Amino acid sequence: MTSPPHDPPEPSRRAAAVAGYNNDPATARRALAAADGRTRATALGALRRLGVLDAATLTAALDDPDWRVRRRAAELAADDATVDLVPTLADHEALVVEMAAFACGERERADGPVVDALIDLARAADDPLAREAAVAALGAIGDQRALPTIIDACADKPAIRRRAVLALAPFIDDPSAQTALRSALDDRDWQVRQAAEDLERASADER
Template identity: 45%
Template sequence: MAKEDLSIARAARFAELGHEGNLDDKTRSELEGAAVGDLDARARSSALGALVRSFDVTEHDVAELTATWLLAVRDVDAAVRRRAGELGPKIVGVATVKSVVIAALIDLLGDEEITVIETAAWALGECDLTSDQCALAVSSLAQITIEHDQALAREAAAAALGALGDPNGLPAILVACTDKPAVRRRAVLALAPFSGPEVEAAIEAATQDRDPQVRRAAEILLQATKE
């Protein structure tokens, strides 16, 4: 069997293991090793996903899973880092030291790969954060929303700020409401948790936007306020 086929086969096998429920120690150890040591990025991603799907909530397993995930967020391959970001909210939900996981997700916002940044922003928006953790996340997300040179990153960060609903993120969302069309659309929707004259003015302006999707986003918000 060719090397490529072997890699695909390993990834498929790891994925199947993740659907088998509680794993024995030998299989879990194999997945932990593969998640950080397999030579193929697809296999590493698959093994990491299998671990998260099948882990047993014990103090030992949580510690091992968190340690493996923390290695994955620093993987040399962007696909593995992106997969780790996708799994971030689940890790936050079970981790004993959640602040370490949140810090790792915030670090991913500085990744060189745009899709990793997009995923990390989404993950932070899905996490249940303490006030201190939220302040750190909002600060980083707001900076990306205003300053990042890639529209996809600004769009994802604006959406995450809306998901978090922290008032400190509102100024950045308002700036994003004047960005490119795709960013404006997500930014307008991100205004949903907020209220006040500035928010009302931004939504009203969006109803007159030259882009139909931005206008539609504003209409959705206005309709929601009437219900």
Template identity: 55%
Template sequence: MIVLPDDVRAARQLVAVAGHRNDAATARAGLAHPDESVRATALGALARIGVLHADSLKHHLFPRTEPSPLVRRRAAELSAGLADVVLLGALHDPDWSVVEMACWAIGEHEAADDPTLERLIQLGSEHEESLVREAAVAALGAVGDPRGLPTIIAATRDRAPVRRRAAVSLAPFDEPEAENALRELLTDRDWQARQIAEDLLDARPSVDAPADSA
């Protein structure tokens, strides 16, 4: 059994190096260290080695088994590489930064079951932290489910960073209301939102284009 030193700096260094040396035993020992930064580093080391599994992530993803938001956020981030990790619980985390990262990871999965989709819609519409709303809108765009479209369109009237993200998230949708929302963004007061909308509209096939003559 590997016992890491109590000194945080030394323990973190050992765990980080273990990730580069394929030393899974030392990396796993870091998961039980009392310091949050060592545990977060251990998760990253195991991911680097390629032996981080869903069970390990789940243990460090929820407040009932992992008290540190820092570690839970890192677990949510690393879950992006594991499609079998269910992140719905992380979308209810009391720490908004964990929720934000969980949204990002779901977007990386490009898939969401119905309860997760419903929670993303709620977060994109109602969360008090704009970074969470932005991340939820991005995830809805990546998932591409039409049920998320009204939330994305509503986000085009949010703060500038959220409006920009909403514009990008409209790209997968070919519904008329998505195109209308992009056209409204052409007059947005934020130049980046305007530019995104213009680029996306230019990339859309024109319904008015004349047919090729025989």
């Protein structure tokens, strides 16, 4: 009597990782349905390594119940501007929000809704890491609408002030940015002062 066929066992996290190096997209795709969130996150990386990670898969992963999967998906979405990260900027997990903001900044170009969401995040996020990542992303994007928010961030916590000073770089010819930079030169935090000095020096070299 012939035994009924059995479904292959669920890939382990290690198998998902190895699939990315062994030209085995089938195993990586099966790992996307694994019960363990870490395995699903690893599967996303394997599919990216194999060059077969598409926007639909990333978008689905951004809604995964495990924050680690959502964070990994946000990280990988930095290279795919067709994936909408605006909803992820409002994720309930701060580490996911931080990565989504970072990914938006890595894209360097952003449409209005992305810039608006980052501005809101930089101004209102409870988590300082999320605010810092949003400020950094706004500096990388360089949209003029973000300048008032970046200037206001120069009065936030020290780590955010340092990031905000560096984010002034695209706007350095704007008088309000120059005023903020001069103020940062006298900041009570030495790293903020150092960032301001570095930016001032770099700007002078370009003139």
